[in-house]
Amino acid sequence: MDGMANNAAPKNGDPPFFLKEIYEQPSALAYTLAQFLGHNFQLKMNRPPLDDQSLRQVKKAYITACGTSYHAAMTARYLIEELAQIPTVVEPASECGCHHMLVDESTLAVAVSQSGRSPDTLAALDLARSRGAFTLAVVNESDSPLTEAAMGTLLTLAGKVQSKASTKAFTSQSLVLALLGLRLAQSRNLLRKEWRQEIESFSRIPEMIREALGKRELEPKAIEVAQFLNGYSQAFILARGHLLPMALEGALKLKEVARLHAEGYLAGEFGHGPLAMAGPQAPIIMFSFSDERDATCLALAFELKARGAPLILITEDGPKKDQALASIADIFLPLPQVPSRLRPMVAVIPLQLIAYHLGHVRGLDVDHPGGTLQPDVGRQAEGGPGLRKGNNGSMIHP
Ligand code: BG6
Numbered sequence: 001m002d003g004m005a006n007n008a009a010p011k012n013g014d015p016p017f018f019l020k021e022i023y024e025q026p027s028a029l030a031y032t033l034a035q036f037l038g039h040n041f042q043l044k045m046n047r048p049p050l051d052d053q054s055l056r057q058v059k060k061a062y063i064t065a066c067g068t069s070y071h072a073a074m075t076a077r078y079l080i081e082e083l084a085q086i087p088t089v090v091e092p093a094s095e096c097g098c099h100h101m102l103v104d105e106s107t108l109a110v111a112v113s114q115s116g117r118s119p120d121t122l123a124a125l126d127l128a129r130s131r132g133a134f135t136l137a138v139v140n141e142s143d144s145p146l147t148e149a150a151m152g153t154l155l156t157l158a159g160k161v162q163s164k165a166s167t168k169a170f171t172s173q174s175l176v177l178a179l180l181g182l183r184l185a186q187s188r189n190l191l192r193k194e195w196r197q198e199i200e201s202f203s204r205i206p207e208m209i210r211e212a213l214g215k216r217e218l219e220p221k222a223i224e225v226a227q228f229l230n231g232y233s234q235a236f237i238l239a240r241g242h243l244l245p246m247a248l249e250g251a252l253k254l255k256e257v258a259r260l261h262a263e264g265y266l267a268g269e270f271g272h273g274p275l276a277m278a279g280p281q282a283p284i285i286m287f288s289f290s291d292e293r294d295a296t297c298l299a300l301a302f303e304l305k306a307r308g309a310p311l312i313l314i315t316e317d318g319p320k321k322d323q324a325l326a327s328i329a330d331i332f333l334p335l336p337q338v339p340s341r342l343r344p345m346v347a348v349i350p351l352q353l354i355a356y357h358l359g360h361v362r363g364l365d366v367d368h369p370g371g372t373l374q375p376d377v378g379r380q381a382e383g384g385p386g387l388r389k390g391n392n393g394s395m396i397h398p
Pocket of ligand 1: 066067068069070112113114115116117118121164165166372
């Protein structure tokens with residue numbers, strides 16, 4: 001399905017746009033990545049105004065967006081703080097006008113949007129700019145109010161987006177924000193030894209997602225989970241650290257596309273109240289990767305099982321390698337092994353598939369879930385490299 005012409009309306013028998021766009025993620029990411037990768041492991045974002053000297057003046061990053069784009073924005077915090085050691089605040093755009101936005105001339109303010117037309121995101125960018133911040137748009141729609149308003153633009157080249165619920169734009173945004181984190185780190189002479197390894201690793205992400213989507217058990221397992229969840233009216237998705245945005249995104253997709261009341265939650269916080277909800281009536285989906293798993297998660301998994309909660313584990317390990325968890329998991333959902341930094345972008349894929357199949361099982365129109373106040377505009381970005389429109393400070397090289 002990847003690589004299908006992406007401007008046709010679904011006809012009888014064609015897959016819905018939502019599913020089609022899930023499978024277009026490898027090529028969306030490959031296009032997005034290609035525009036930034038130069039020779040010799042260079043990241044091509046280094047033209048003014050994203051030159052080293054300007055980037056070194058950045059003391060704080062402030063990232064804002066709505067909906068799924070907000071979850072992509074959340075992924076940036078982990079990488080910008082870890083790789084570039086710059087304090088990063090991520091805020092839903094609708095909240096930006098509700099309190100004093102603490103940004104100034106030393107702030108890099110980034111607005112993330114598929115359409116470039118979300119009114120709250122535009123207002124947040126304007127506010128940041130009026131306070132002196134350098135404003136950057138991460139946007140899929142090259143010809144949009146956001147690209148006009150921002151001082152610089154980094155494009156996602158996810159192509160035309162026709163499903164209301166965002167998938168390929170989301171992973172493309174996460175990738176661009178990760179590359180921005182790398183670029184910020186590079187400007188500070190961090191990651192000197194690890195640079196090549198990091199770039200190599202990020203450049204393999206389209207392939208890794210292709211592998212995840214092609215993995216024989218993944219979609220049948222997602223169907224199994226969807227059929228299982230169909231018998232329930234609620235679910236929780238638990239995660240820690242950099243996987244939290246994926247838990248929130250998965251829960252958003254389950255609500256929007258499949259009308260299942262789902263909550264993404266921090267595993268470490270679940271024991272502070274929400275545990276009261278745990279039981280046979282509330283399935284739990286948990287990310288469980290051996291190198292990130294800790295005593296809190298393990299203890300929680302066993303406690304949830306003791307309370308009778310159905311447990312679905314998304315893991316790279318498989319039941320043979322992880323017999324302790326295998327003994328309590330109702331369903332194991334396998335993912336390919338990927339480096340930890342890239343894991344969020346891969347880990348969201350099964351949640352997208354589960355949301356699609358649950359929506360399908362429930363007979364819902366997955367392309368028009370009706371859960372958004374946004375007008376149906378700006379979902380027409382053209383895809384492919386070279387489709388950038390200049391603006392008053394673009395860093396994208398032709
Ligand atoms: C919502 C869409 O209405 O708007 C989401 O359903 C999207 O998919 C959100 O993430 C924000 O839109 P945009 O275009 O600013 O990314």
